[in-house]
Amino acid sequence: xxxxxxxxxxxxxxxxxxxxxxxxxxxxxxxxxxxxxxxxxxxxxxxxxxxxxxxxxxxxxxxxxxxxxxxxxxxxxxxxxxxxxxxxxxxxxxxxxxxxxxxxxxxxxxxxxxxxxxxxxxxxxxxxxxxxxxxxxxxxxxxxxxxxxxxxxxxxxxxxxxxxxxxxxxxxxxxxxxxxxxxxxxxxxxxxxxxxxxxxxxxxxxxxxxxxxxxxxxxxxxxxxxxxxxxxxxxxxxxxxxxxxx
Numbered sequence: 001x002x003x004x005x006x007x008x009x010x011x012x013x014x015x016x017x018x019x020x021x022x023x024x025x026x027x028x029x030x031x032x033x034x035x036x037x038x039x040x041x042x043x044x045x046x047x048x049x050x051x052x053x054x055x056x057x058x059x060x061x062x063x064x065x066x067x068x069x070x071x072x073x074x075x076x077x078x079x080x081x082x083x084x085x086x087x088x089x090x091x092x093x094x095x096x097x098x099x100x101x102x103x104x105x106x107x108x109x110x111x112x113x114x115x116x117x118x119x120x121x122x123x124x125x126x127x128x129x130x131x132x133x134x135x136x137x138x139x140x141x142x143x144x145x146x147x148x149x150x151x152x153x154x155x156x157x158x159x160x161x162x163x164x165x166x167x168x169x170x171x172x173x174x175x176x177x178x179x180x181x182x183x184x185x186x187x188x189x190x191x192x193x194x195x196x197x198x199x200x201x202x203x204x205x206x207x208x209x210x211x212x213x214x215x216x217x218x219x220x221x222x223x224x225x226x227x228x229x230x231x232x233x234x235x236x237x238x239x240x241x242x243x244x245x246x
Contacts, residue, residue, distance in 0.1 A: 018048070019187035024135075024237070025052035027184040028101050031133045031241040032059075036098040040064065040125060042087050042118075043105035047074025053101070054078055062097075064090065088117045095127045106162035107138040115161045116170045123174040128246040131179050132171070136164040136238045141186065146232035148191050151221045155214065156207040167240060176242035183236045190231035193222045 028049075032039070037060060044050040044063030054061035063082040065071040075082040085091040087105060100122040109115045122132045139160055143149045160166070168178065191199075197219045203210045208218065 021048040021052055023184040023187060024049045024103050027182040027239045028133050029056055030182055031180045032099050033131050038097045039099040040097045042102045044074050045070050047077040049103050051077040090121045090125055092125045094124055096125045098127055098130045100126055100132045102134040104135050109161050111161055119170040120174045123176055126244045128244055130244050132176055132242045134240055136162050136167050136240050138162055141235040141237050144233045147225055148196055148232055171242040176244055179241040179243035182239040186235040186237055190234040192229050192231045193225040194228045197222045
């Protein structure tokens with residue numbers, strides 16, 4: 001996994017910046033229950049999305065992140081409303097929030113047990129009638145059927161821990177019921193051949209050792225593609241909502 005404290009300075013620019021943040025926040029807000037007054041944004045990162053969530057009138061938003069530099073940047077955007085904390089053991093009491101969100105968190109987890117633990121914590125801090133909103137199927141969303149995807153097709157792929165069906169099952173395990181779904185465009189996240197080469201070399205694709213023979217073959221094939229700096233289509237990310245019964 002990437003060191004997200006080290007990634008903090010370049011994180012926003014490399015992931016679509018304000019347009020992507022606006023699209024993500026709109027999707028999350030559209031799935032919140034009527035009258036929600038508080039939201040916990042788990043793994044809030046630099047706070048770019050969190051700040052937009054907090055712009056909704058009448059909604060008090062708290063951010064939590066385990067990476068110190070990420071949390072420090074978020075705290076600059078939401079003074080007094082960001083804390084350091086582990087998503088597997090959230091530093092909040094039971095039934096503290098009307099809503100909880102995890103935007104691009106679950107795909108980073110190590111496996112089903114850790115994913116279940118995070119969903120359990122999100123359910124725990126939800127008030128009865130509250131809603132948990134999360135992104136799903138992140139890796140699959142990046143496959144837009146481009147020439148880059150064709151080059152990357154031979155790479156090893158693990159079962160996605162944030163697959164929609166898996167997340168549905170974890171939610172049910174912890175007493176949450178489906179409450180809606182949405183999608184949004186990942187502005188600025190369409191891959192170009194050159195940017196994909198850089199991602200392979202810096203270990204972004206966790207199943208491809210950056211210094212191994214597969215990485216060398218893939219970067220060579222990517223370098224042969226036309227329009228090296230032209231981004232291919234942006235992905236569309238899926239979002240699911242789950243309600244805690246009253």
